[in-house]
Amino acid sequence: MSRDAVITALCAPSLAAVVDLVLWVEPGEDGQSVAHAANHLGRVRLHPGGRHELLDGTDPIASEDPMAFLPYERELAGEGPRVSTDNAYPYAAERVLSFFSDADRSPDVAVVHTPRHFFPDEGGHRGEHGSLDVIQSRAPLVLSGAGVRRRGAVHEHARLVDVGPTLAHLAGVPSADLVDGAGDALDGRVLTAYLDDVPDGQQRRVVGILWDGAHCSDLLHLAEAGELPGVARLIERGVALRGGAVAQFPSVTLTNHTSILTGVGPGRHGVLGNVYFDRATGERVVPNDETTWHRSAEWLHGHARTVFEMVNDHVAPRQTPRTASVDEAIDRGADYATMQLIRASGNSRGAGGLGDQLPDPHSSPFIGDPAHLEDGYFRWGVQVDDLGLQQMLQLWADPAGAPVLTWWANVVTDAGHHGGGPRSAMARDALRQADRRLVAFLDHLDALGVADEVTFLLTADHGFEGADESVTGSWRPALDALGIAYRDEGPGLIYLL
The missing domain is CATH 3.40.720.10 (Alkaline Phosphatase, subunit A)
Structure with a gap:
């Protein structure tokens, strides 16, 4: 229940400028973990090989194309604030499942910053990386x-x-x-x-x-x-x-x-x-x-x-x-x-x-x-x-x-x-x-x-x-308001205590 509350809070439209995706895993029918992704647009269940099951709203991961934004001119033309449906996330299920497969070290939820998020007070820079995006x-x-x-x-x-x-x-x-x-x-x-x-x-x-x-x-x-x-x-x-x-x-x-x-x-x-x-x-x-x-x-x-x-x-x-x-x-x-x-x-x-x-x-x-x-x-x-x-x-x-x-x-x-x-x-x-x-x-x-x-x-x-120095903010106030004990490492790796 705490994890669901955290996911819901992070997917609020008010955080759309800084939260690109929220990622987590749940047990599937066969007992194996299944990857999930969500944001303010909707939720999806991700399967290896690129198969998606839409759970609510719009699929936030519209593309897994590893060759997106090529040739290079397309990357230059597509630069700037963009929603996740205009982005690509290669091997989404495979990478998410690997990340969440360590029982001791994997977090309960991972938050992906939007590409333009600028957060120097929490360790960010003019140039950023860490995302699932291509x-x-x-x-x-x-x-x-x-x-x-x-x-x-x-x-x-x-x-x-x-x-x-x-x-x-x-x-x-x-x-x-x-x-x-x-x-x-x-x-x-x-x-x-x-x-x-x-x-x-x-x-x-x-x-x-x-x-x-x-x-x-x-x-x-x-x-x-x-x-x-x-x-x-x-x-x-x-x-x-x-x-x-x-x-x-x-x-x-x-x-x-x-x-x-x-x-x-x-x-x-x-x-x-x-x-x-x-x-x-x-x-x-x-x-x-x-x-x-x-x-x-x-x-x-x-x-x-x-x-x-x-x-x-x-x-x-x-x-x-x-x-x-x-x-x-x-x-x-x-x-x-x-x-x-x-x-x-x-x-x-x-x-x-x-x-x-x-x-x-x-x-x-x-x-x-x-x-x-x-x-x-x-x-x-x-x-x-x-x-x-x-x-x-x-x-x-x-x-x-x-x-x-x-x-x-x-x-x-x-x-x-x-x-x-x-x-x-x-x-x-x-x-x-x-x-x-x-x-x-x-x-x-x-x-x-x-x-x-x-x-x-x-x-x-x-x-x-x-990063865009005008795109600032933090999801921590939204999590703090839940009254749930947690650690936010990175920031972006949410461990519920």
Whole structure:
């Protein structure tokens, strides 16, 4: 009854400017959970495969098209306040069911912000993500190099849970071992349509690159315009999906870093968001913080298995490092990991305690407009990413000793999109400087004569949409008025107490 009251309150027309969707699950006739969505327009029961049962009013999820708002001109033309019936929510049932399948950590109700909601007092920014909707869920996906078919940009899409299995496959993990720690099949699949046919278990050297928060369509647009020559080099030697890769819900950082590197959704790996509540421990978990990134493996469920663990099981231990994780929180099993160095330091501030160990951002050769360094997150992102490139060059100083799988996370792209919103000067400066680091690494491999022997995968953890500073407000007063005890983490994850 409390949950129903919360849902009703959140679906009030007076909150339509800030509440896009309300999501929850209920037991079905067969005892299995069934996904539901509602807003001020109506309610619907969602089934895997895109089947909808309208329960009341108008279906608030009119489309699940993962290719909505393409070509890019359609996204630009459709930008602005829009109701959910003008939006698209790919794999709605599948993503909602995964999110609500953790008995201890899943909330009772999830609230999805409208795309234009601006809520800086509760952690919001000019650029936002986290939604179930297609633009905030669309991450870029580029495959390139050895073993990849040269197809250029194609009008297709994948899912972020497909990235981990694809990396593992390319690094030589046999199909039979693409399973979690309990032996169950992963949620993701190997993207074989873009790869050469090779014997199962054949090993290549693989470099996976994550540009946190990089906007898929703008990245491809800038690459085609000649402004991201590194990305263009990758696409010329491989394939780019215009529909990108659909993130898991919520489309936030740590949820999707973990989904990428385990090949399963949040209900299976346990990282329900950048902040969530664990009923079993009574703990408020905040994995997406500079003081806690190095602890992220602590919150993975025991049956989750990282791609580093999968690859290490099939690479001779005499080769060290077999796997490397650069500036990535989800590093469990990697032979070399930046977070290992932070853990070994014993600094209670984690990555926030690096201090003088980080390069001077003002002397970085990769930034475009130094004025963006006035933004603290952007400035820190420049420092972290410069240090990340240093690590990559060191790991690949001698190709004979380079890891079989190298994962390289970059953060300034997220800072630029949060600080300015997609397509802003700050966001595009971040993309260009990330590309300059990529070019430096590619040039390094060319100089070593091994670039053609390496397979590359470039992606992100989510997309971005721009908030509207005139669209403000909060649903908390409406919930407070119910007199029901609850926690609102995120905000948007409602736990009834």
